[in-house]
Amino acid sequence: MALDVAWAQTWVRRTAEVIAENRDELIELDRQIGDGDHGENMKRGFTAVVAKLDGLEAPPEQVGDVLKLVATTLMSTVGGAAGPLYGTAYLRAAKVAGLAELDGPAVVAVLEAALEGIVARGKATTGEKTMVDAWTPAVNAAQEASGNGSSPAAVLDVAAAAAEAGATATIPMLATKGRASYLGERSIGHQDPGATSTALILRAAADTAAA
Amino acid sequence: MTAGVALVLVSHSADVAAGTAEIAGQMAPDVLLLPAGGIPEGIGTSVDRVMAAVEEGLQTCPGGVVVMTDLGSAVLTTDLVLEMVDDAERVKVPRAPFVEGAVAAAVAAQQGGDLAAVEAAALEAGVSFAPEGAAAPEASDEVDAAGQDGQVTALVTLRNPLGLHARTAAQVARAVADAGVPVRIEGVDGASVLALMALGTTGGQEITVSATGPDAQSAVDTVVALVEGGFGEV
Numbered sequence: 249m250a251l252d253v254a255w256a257q258t259w260v261r262r263t264a265e266v267i268a269e270n271r272d273e274l275i276e277l278d279r280q281i282g283d284g285d286h287g288e289n290m291k292r293g294f295t296a297v298v299a300k301l302d303g304l305e306a307p308p309e310q311v312g313d314v315l316k317l318v319a320t321t322l323m324s325t326v327g328g329a330a331g332p333l334y335g336t337a338y339l340r341a342a343k344v345a346g347l348a349e350l351d352g353p354a355v356v357a358v359l360e361a362a363l364e365g366i367v368a369r370g371k372a373t374t375g376e377k378t379m380v381d382a383w384t385p386a387v388n389a390a391q392e393a394s395g396n397g398s399s400p401a402a403v404l405d406v407a408a409a410a411a412e413a414g415a416t417a418t419i420p421m422l423a424t425k426g427r428a429s430y431l432g433e434r435s436i437g438h439q440d441p442g443a444t445s446t447a448l449i450l451r452a453a454a455d456t457a458a459a
Numbered sequence: 460m461t462a463g464v465a466l467v468l469v470s471h472s473a474d475v476a477a478g479t480a481e482i483a484g485q486m487a488p489d490v491l492l493l494p495a496g497g498i499p500e501g502i503g504t505s506v507d508r509v510m511a512a513v514e515e516g517l518q519t520c521p522g523g524v525v526v527m528t529d530l531g532s533a534v535l536t537t538d539l540v541l542e543m544v545d546d547a548e549r550v551k552v553p554r555a556p557f558v559e560g561a562v563a564a565a566v567a568a569q570q571g572g573d574l575a576a577v578e579a580a581a582l583e584a585g586v587s588f589a590p591e592g593a594a595a596p597e598a599s600d601e602v603d604a605a606g607q608d609g610q611v612t613a614l615v616t617l618r619n620p621l622g623l624h625a626r627t628a629a630q631v632a633r634a635v636a637d638a639g640v641p642v643r644i645e646g647v648d649g650a651s652v653l654a655l656m657a658l659g660t661t662g663g664q665e666i667t668v669s670a671t672g673p674d675a676q677s678a679v680d681t682v683v684a685l686v687e688g689g690f691g692e693v
């Protein structure tokens with residue numbers, strides 16, 4: 249489908265579904281190297297987002313309006329580090345999505361802005377076993393696909409695939425940021441929950457765009 | 460009467476924030492202590508609670524607000540709030556142990572200290588909390604290996620009488636953080652205010668500054684220039 253405001257809402261609702269479906273897995277991943285709250289925090293956040301969407305009196309006009317609603321809701325409901333991180337990501341993304349519909353380059357701009365927001369907030373770089381390790385390859389893949397003239401849906405598809413590969417690639421990494429860094433060497437061998445939820449979010453974007 | 464600087468206590472636990480306010484309040488009865496702990500569902504940090512506390516502190520206390528944080532997401536949440544408040548330059552967020560820092564900061568505020576003095580008190584509490592001569596928690600040996608590829612090392616003499624105390628250590632740590640390159644000073648993490656203060660340096664002392672990798676030279680140069688400039692205290 250066209251990446252318009254209707255799609256943005258469908259994406260967000262689909263994200264809430266997949267986060268709920270994967271709540272237990274995210275909790276288990278976070279329990280291994282963190283405090284075990286990521287699945288519940290993300291589920292609470294996206295449940296609140298859906299409630300906000302349901303309660304809207306007038307439909308949003310721009311994709312950015314939907315992303316901004318996600319940002320402010322996650323910031324005030326998630327409660328863990330993911331709240332400020334994803335909140336900032338969606339907020340920065342909203343700023344470049346003041347459009348009725350996203351084309352390929354606009355999708356790239358949204359992903360780039362989200363990554364910049366996460367890096368600015370979390371001060372993490374690649375290789376530190378964080379969500380940056382999923383977002384960075386996603387942005388790189390999207391840039392390349394868009395440069396080759398791919399459709400917006402195809403751009404999202406390669407971004408999601410790269411984020412999934414990036415999340416898997418966090419398994420052998422040593423955590424040096426966040427709660428997992430307290431574990432030192434014992435953080436090796438576990439997949440990062442933030443990188444995992446990033447892959448779920450981008451896969452939801454790609455799947456709803458392809459529908 | 461309310462003292463000029465307020466304290467906001469951001470913990471993952473509402474009980475820890477409230478309990479810390481209680482402890483600090485014993486020694487600082489006139490200081491506005493604002494616990495901002497937990498989320499409605501339990502453990503976590505809430506943008507709404509931190510925002511409300513910071514705004515109340517700013518409105519009530521002309522001297523500003525010092526925010527104490529416990530773990531990682533408390534810092535992220537506070538950073539986010541500071542991006543949204545109008546008066547963020549009147550807010551300081553020292554990286555210091557939560558309870559010790561809160562008590563020291565509260566006492567400084569009770570004694571009429573200004574924003575910088577209250578912030579410095581929290582930072583100094585962290586130093587006295589650390590074992591004597593302790594390096595930064597994140598200090599590791601790997602960067603210290605001599606002869607490593609691309610390592611840049613410089614020797615520089617501290618010109619200001621007090622060496623790396625709270626204010627000057629903070630300047631160095633900020634410059635190192637801005638450089639984006641890990642810099643080690645006397646073997647400790649140059650981006651850590653607490654580690655730099657724990658060195659206990661004094662004026663006239665020679666210190667080693669080293670970094671590795673791309674941009675190592677410019678990062679070391681930046682630190683050397685700061686030290687040679689005497690931090691405006693010469």
Ligand SMILES: [Mg+2]
Pocket residue numbers: 278282283284285286328427
């Ligand atoms: Mg967690």
